[in-house]
Amino acid sequence: MSKSGILKSSIARKVAMALSAFFLMIFLLQHFAINSISLFSASAFNEVSHFMGTNFFIQFIMQPILIFAVVFHFIMGFILEARNMKARSVKYVKNNGNANSTWMSRNMLYSGLVILAFLGLHFYDFWIPEIMHKYVHVLPEDPTRYFGELQHKFVDPVRVGLYCVSFVLLALHLLHGFNSAFQSVGANNKYTRGLKKFGTAYAILIPLGFIVIAIFHHLNHC
Amino acid sequence: MKLTLKIWRQKDRNDKGGIETYPIDNVSEHMSFLEMMDVLNEQLVSEGKEPVAFDHDCREGICGMCSMQINGEAHGPDRGVTTCQLHMRKFKDGDTIYIEPFRAKGFPIIKDLVVDRSAFDRIQHAGGFVSVNTSGNTQDANAIPIPKTDADNAFDAATCIGCGACVASCKNASAMLFVSAKVSQFALLPQGKVEAKRRVLNMVEQMDKEGFGNCTNTGACEVECPKGISLENIARMNREYLKASIFSE
Numbered sequence: 393m394s395k396s397g398i399l400k401s402s403i404a405r406k407v408a409m410a411l412s413a414f415f416l417m418i419f420l421l422q423h424f425a426i427n428s429i430s431l432f433s434a435s436a437f438n439e440v441s442h443f444m445g446t447n448f449f450i451q452f453i454m455q456p457i458l459i460f461a462v463v464f465h466f467i468m469g470f471i472l473e474a475r476n477m478k479a480r481s482v483k484y485v486k487n488n489g490n491a492n493s494t495w496m497s498r499n500m501l502y503s504g505l506v507i508l509a510f511l512g513l514h515f516y517d518f519w520i521p522e523i524m525h526k527y528v529h530v531l532p533e534d535p536t537r538y539f540g541e542l543q544h545k546f547v548d549p550v551r552v553g554l555y556c557v558s559f560v561l562l563a564l565h566l567l568h569g570f571n572s573a574f575q576s577v578g579a580n581n582k583y584t585r586g587l588k589k590f591g592t593a594y595a596i597l598i599p600l601g602f603i604v605i606a607i608f609h610h611l612n613h614c
Numbered sequence: 615m616k617l618t619l620k621i622w623r624q625k626d627r628n629d630k631g632g633i634e635t636y637p638i639d640n641v642s643e644h645m646s647f648l649e650m651m652d653v654l655n656e657q658l659v660s661e662g663k664e665p666v667a668f669d670h671d672c673r674e675g676i677c678g679m680c681s682m683q684i685n686g687e688a689h690g691p692d693r694g695v696t697t698c699q700l701h702m703r704k705f706k707d708g709d710t711i712y713i714e715p716f717r718a719k720g721f722p723i724i725k726d727l728v729v730d731r732s733a734f735d736r737i738q739h740a741g742g743f744v745s746v747n748t749s750g751n752t753q754d755a756n757a758i759p760i761p762k763t764d765a766d767n768a769f770d771a772a773t774c775i776g777c778g779a780c781v782a783s784c785k786n787a788s789a790m791l792f793v794s795a796k797v798s799q800f801a802l803l804p805q806g807k808v809e810a811k812r813r814v815l816n817m818v819e820q821m822d823k824e825g826f827g828n829c830t831n832t833g834a835c836e837v838e839c840p841k842g843i844s845l846e847n848i849a850r851m852n853r854e855y856l857k858a859s860i861f862s863e
Contacts (some may be wrong), residue, residue, distance in 0.1 A: 401819065401855075402788075402790075402818070402822050402826075402828045402829070403851075403855045403856075404859070405828060406829065406852070407852065407856065417651070449769060466646050472828050474784035476785070476787070476827040478719065478825070478827075479718060479720070479788070480717055480787040481718050481719060481789040482717055483717070484683060484686060484714055484717055485620070485622070485633055486620075486684060486686040486712035486714070487686040488686030488687050488833070489686070489785065491687050491691070491837070492783055492832075492837035493833055493834040493837070494685065495784070496786055497830065497831065497832035497833065500830065510688030515805070568831075568832075570830040571831070572830065575831045575845065575849055576829075576831065576846065577852065577856075578849045578850065578852035578853030579849065580845060580846045580848075580850075581846075581849075586775060588692075599646060612738030
């Protein structure tokens with residue numbers, strides 16, 4: 393089989409989906425770790441944010457890879473979903489999905505769409521202003537601005553509510569996605585039971601942590 | 615028991631088809647589901663109506679012929695059984711039961727509840743075999759030492775009867791559990807290793823050609839499989855496929 397044939401196969405697509413998911417889950421963990429610093433120290437948060445916002449490796453190597461991974465994950469998700477819908481063009485009159493699978497596993501598209509909408513808001517809130525600040529208006533760098541900008545975004549209770557709802561959907565997405573990614577790359581062995589527990593903890597604790605951060609800054613903004 | 619059956623009727627492959635309602639009385643809880651269908655068909659014939667076409671053969675859970683989606687589940691609400699092993703005691707008097715064919719692009723409907731599952735045969739033909747020189751000097755398989763766990767896992771995979779419940783249950787109509795069982799039963803044994811790369815590549819290619827969906831690891835196939843084929847087989851097939859893709863010429 394040719395290499396191009398490999399890239400077209402259903403298994404190859406699933407593996408590619410899983411690899412992008414692994415990258416995004418690692419990114420999410422580091423994003424959470426940095427954001428959680430804002431709960432304890434404004435100056436430490438500013439210092440780490442300044443480093444992340446100005447470091448060449450982060451800005452010009454990891455950030456493009458991240459954007460590629462996000463776009464790839466969503467596009468491949470839609471491609472897989474479209475093909476899967478075609479595989480059963482006539483639906484069952486009565487379907488009892490709850491009898492054999494979780495809601496999360498059957499609705500990854502919808503939880504993913506909410507996360508996509510959230511990313512739009514998140515980019516509008518933080519990423520686009522950051523790009524404008526640095527590369528369009530070319531404003532002088534102020535290493536102490538990050539904590540204030542973060543708190544400012546969480547003044548509006550509607551925005552905090554949208555963030556919280558999105559994080560709940562992120563948790564539901566991860567509750568299936570974490571272990572599904574391992575299964576897709578063929579990792580199903582004696583460690584799977586432990587990995588499932590770890591995956592469940594990851595899927596709940598990380599989004600919960602983000603919710604705590606959003607509410608904390610809403611209640612403690614200056 | 616008195617039941618209301620809502621059954622998918624479809625004249626042929628090109629007919630649009632639809633649900634029709636049939637009341638049925640005097641159903642014994644000791645009947646198998648297929649015996650209940652036999653009673654319904656006798657009732658329909660006596661009324662001068664067309665009986666419901668459905669697949670069946672051994673009626674012992676071995677052949678994999680019976681293929682009904684009952685109340686939204688492949689082979690009905692019981693676990694580890696085929697439709698022929700499902701008993702009416704699983705239902706209550708007054709119940710309404712929806713009976714539909716297994717639905718997938720890869721399983722076109724022939725008539726009513728009968729679907730064409732020859733896609734599975736074509737996948738098997740693509741690589742689900744071991745080539746053996748039958749010159750008369752063939753080594754006795756029992757003379758080859760095989761670890762007990764490998765033999766057990768290969769045997770478990772080989773219990774797949776190819777009924778198609780995995781496809782029917784999967785929200786994506788994916789055939790990965792079936793194909794992975796057929797790949798695993800050989801991949802685990804020394805006799806199957808010689809053709810392992812070609813087997814997995816060809817079987818997956820044929821599976822994709824047949825129009826089955828992608829596995830999204832919902833696990834519905836494993837739950838509904840009458841033979842309890844494990845998702846571990848899908849993971850094993852993914853590994854076999856990746857290995858074969860990277861290291862094949």
